[in-house]
Amino acid sequence: xxxxxxxIRCDCNVIHEDTVNKVKALMPxxxxxxxxxxxxxxxxxTTRIKILWALTESEMCVCDLAFLLNMTQSAISHQLRLLxxxxxxxxxxxxxxxxxxxxxxxxxxIFKQGMIHVKEQG
Amino acid sequence: xxxxxxxIRCDCNVIHEDTVNKVKALMPxxxxxxxxxxxxxxxxxTTRIKILWALTESEMCVCDLAFLLNMTQSAISHQLRLLxxxxxxxxxxxxxxxxxxxxxxxxxxIFKQGMIHVKEQG
DNA sequence: ATTATATATGAATAGTTGTTCAAGTGTTTA
DNA sequence: TAAACACTTGAACAACTATTCATATATAAT
Numbered sequence: 001x002x003x004x005x006x007x008i009r010c011d012c013n014v015i016h017e018d019t020v021n022k023v024k025a026l027m028p029x030x031x032x033x034x035x036x037x038x039x040x041x042x043x044x045x046t047t048r049i050k051i052l053w054a055l056t057e058s059e060m061c062v063c064d065l066a067f068l069l070n071m072t073q074s075a076i077s078h079q080l081r082l083l084x085x086x087x088x089x090x091x092x093x094x095x096x097x098x099x100x101x102x103x104x105x106x107x108x109x110i111f112k113q114g115m116i117h118v119k120e121q122g
Numbered sequence: 123x124x125x126x127x128x129x130i131r132c133d134c135n136v137i138h139e140d141t142v143n144k145v146k147a148l149m150p151x152x153x154x155x156x157x158x159x160x161x162x163x164x165x166x167x168t169t170r171i172k173i174l175w176a177l178t179e180s181e182m183c184v185c186d187l188a189f190l191l192n193m194t195q196s197a198i199s200h201q202l203r204l205l206x207x208x209x210x211x212x213x214x215x216x217x218x219x220x221x222x223x224x225x226x227x228x229x230x231x232i233f234k235q236g237m238i239h240v241k242e243q244g
Numbered sequence: 245a246t247t248a249t250a251t252a253t254g255a256a257t258a259g260t261t262g263t264t265c266a267a268g269t270g271t272t273t274a
Numbered sequence: 275t276a277a278a279c280a281c282t283t284g285a286a287c288a289a290c291t292a293t294t295c296a297t298a299t300a301t302a303a304t
Binding site: 036041106120 | 160241
């Protein structure tokens with residue numbers, strides 16, 4: 001009694017010791033897995049995925065993206081800042097208009113691969 | 123004055139009409155993009171990505187995963203439920219032990235592709 | 245210079261989410 | 275039958291996040 005915390009260790013840990021050790025050895029390092037989760041977190045939002053998908057076709061300015069997604073410029077701009085911080089998009093200025101484009105060739109591949117999964121779910 | 127809401131339409135929409143229309147035509151449908159974002163949202167958490175990565179190597183029971191990730195069984199169990207709802211993992215029962223394994227062959231491909239991006243960021 | 249346009253940004257708010265805690269189910273062992 | 279074990283689950287709480295609103299900046303047009 002008094003043990004409110006769920007236990008972490010159990011008999012299985014001993015029984016399956018070899019498996020657990022093998023898996024542990026094959027796991028990428030903590031930092032890589034953290035970074036990978038961060039990358040997918042960026043993709044895990046409808047607005048951002050629409051922006052990124054649009055940019056796979058053509059560079060676009062903020063207000064065109066806003067019009068395309070039917071959202072305010074402010075909302076789009078906030079998300080573009082996040083995407084730029086994640087180094088997924090870059091921008092160039094032309095007068096008062098700012099054009100955004102993809103900053104990474106892998107994005108499209110990751111999306112296509114993910115879409116295969118989505119489509120198979122029926 | 124009185125217009126507090128950010129405008130959505132602007133001159134660019136007309137100037138870049140062809141581009142916007144082209145991009146709109148090439149975008150996947152709303153539902154697919156939503157599902158894709160949902161998929162990436164599941165990947166966008168360190169705990170879940172560790173679980174999934176571990177399961178790419180071997181099926182494992184709940185307490186072994188808890189031990190491997192140094193987390194409570196409860197926390198792992200909650201996440202496994204979510205992963206099962208997303209049809210990313212399946213399970214089989216052997217006595218009182220429940221073994222989880224991957225339910226999708228694409229997961230590994232998506233992870234590897236994502237990892238390429240992560241590693242390139244330096 | 246003044247006004248309009250395109251974009252950026254800080255603060256606030258509402259909604260979402262991951263973990264913990266406590267209590268539950270079902271199976272096995274003593 | 276009782277206790278131990280592996281796991282599940284609901285509620286609560288804290289942390290995070292996406293959008294909105296208001297305002298600011300920079301460039302262009304008048």
